[in-house]
Amino acid sequence: MKMKFDNYMDPRKTFGKAVTQEAEKNEDIVVLSADSGKSSGFGEFIEKYPDRYFECGIMEQGVIGISSGLATTGKVPVFCAIAPFVTARPFEMFRNDLGYMNQNVKVVGRNCGITYSDLGATHHSLEDFAIVRMIPGVTILAPQDPYEIEEAVKAMLSMNGPVYMRIGNPKIPVLFEREPFVIGKGRKITEGEALTLITTGSMTMAAMEAVERLEEEGIQVEHIGMPTVWPIDAELICDSVKKTGRVMTIEEHYIKGGLGTIVMETLNDNGINVPIKMHGIPHCYASNGPYDELMAYYKLDADGVYGGIKEFLKNEEGNK
Missing domain, CATH: 3.40.50.970 (Thiamin diphosphate (ThDP)-binding fold, Pyr/PP domains)
Structure with missing residues (x-):
């Protein structure tokens, strides 16, 4: 659904x-x-x-x-x-x-x-x-x-x-109740133990759809939204990852140098060594065309995020 x-x-x-x-x-x-x-x-x-x-x-x-x-x-x-x-x-x-x-x-x-x-x-x-x-x-x-x-x-x-x-360009829906914006603080959107999923900006909506589909399959994802990318909410990240044991980041940005890199550095600075997957645009000059088609091509729509999470969890289970 x-x-x-x-x-x-x-x-x-x-x-x-x-x-x-x-x-x-x-x-x-x-x-x-x-x-x-x-x-x-x-x-x-x-x-x-x-x-x-x-x-x-x-x-x-x-x-x-x-x-x-x-x-x-x-x-x-x-x-x-x-x-x-x-x-x-x-x-x-x-x-x-x-x-x-x-x-x-x-x-x-x-x-x-x-x-x-x-x-x-x-x-x-x-x-x-x-x-x-x-x-x-x-x-x-x-x-x-x-x-x-x-x-x-x-x-x-x-x-x-x-x-x-x-900020982006396409119209976006209201996702959350209105509340004061606290710089440096993230938002825990869902609770779970299978995976910590960290998103920011435009990618949070697509991730929310993917997380709902996973929940219907019995996979509980802890989804954290990060409206402040820097300075990032290190405490929220570390507390979640200590519980779930793995983390995936989603961003409409290169996978190098952005949210995923910041999360990886944060975990390293706090002595936390867990599997991490950074999901975003590969380090290349992106193609051009209709926005929705490009987002699907780079697996940044809800289907792509859902598939990326499933693949990450499957690979992690296979490595045990």
């Missing part, structure tokens, strides 16, 4: 609305764009606060520098554009102007992963977790549903320091 989801929302519009609502409370919040303000969800903000909106044109490196300068005056800049263009393109500026200076700037990468599927590898963002995590002091968020996006916006605008948040 397939899990039913409802109340689908556009993540970009959800994000833009949340920023606008917070801007009503805090006049220091300003928005910057690199020729993509409305497509980043800022239409309402632009209408309400034209004097707090800075359209800089296609110069993402420069926008990072301008954001840093605004932050030195006490402003809280929010810069949103296509994910690879706010991480890979301006990496040096992100590293030096935001990270090294510890500036209170919020960078949001939209259309993350392979959601710009038809535009090909230049517009895919499969290394953004890896890139940004190498910058000391930057918090990385990947909300899993519309309510988490809204609450994550509140949380990141309330904290001091640089933040990178990743």
Whole structure:
């Protein structure tokens, strides 16, 4: 029986609305764009606060520098554009102007992963977790549903320091009850002892469907959602893995350098040696085409996640 989801929302519009609502409370919040303000969800903000909106044109490196300068005056800049263009393109500026200076700037990468599927590898963002995590002091968020996006916006605008948040493009359903977003904390979605499954962002919905199918077969998976990718909730991970004895990560990101790597490092740092499977995009330039077809091709839809878990459990049983 397939899990039913409802109340689908556009993540970009959800994000833009949340920023606008917070801007009503805090006049220091300003928005910057690199020729993509409305497509980043800022239409309402632009209408309400034209004097707090800075359209800089296609110069993402420069926008990072301008954001840093605004932050030195006490402003809280929010810069949103296509994910690879706010991480890979301006990496040096992100590293030096935001990270090294510890500036209170919020960078949001939209259309993350392979959601710009038809535009090909230049517009895919499969290394953004890896890139940004190498910058000391930057918090990385990947909300899993519309309510988490809204609450994550509140949380990141309330904290001091640089933040990178990743959001997708396709409409996503509400998965959880609304609750305050606590940076650095994960969410235990289901309890189980067969396997610890850790997901983030867009992959949590597909994993929830797969976990439900497994439960119908009598396989109890402990599913943990990680809306904060860095700093990660090490305590939640370690407590779960000590119980289940194996872990699998799912992400719309390269299997190298992302969530799986962070989980593996976390377990190693805590002296936990268990089988681990990292499920994501192989380390190659991804193909282009319809998004749903690409997700199925890379086994990142519900069927692919279900099959990956079954294969992992089967191989582990065979190795005993």
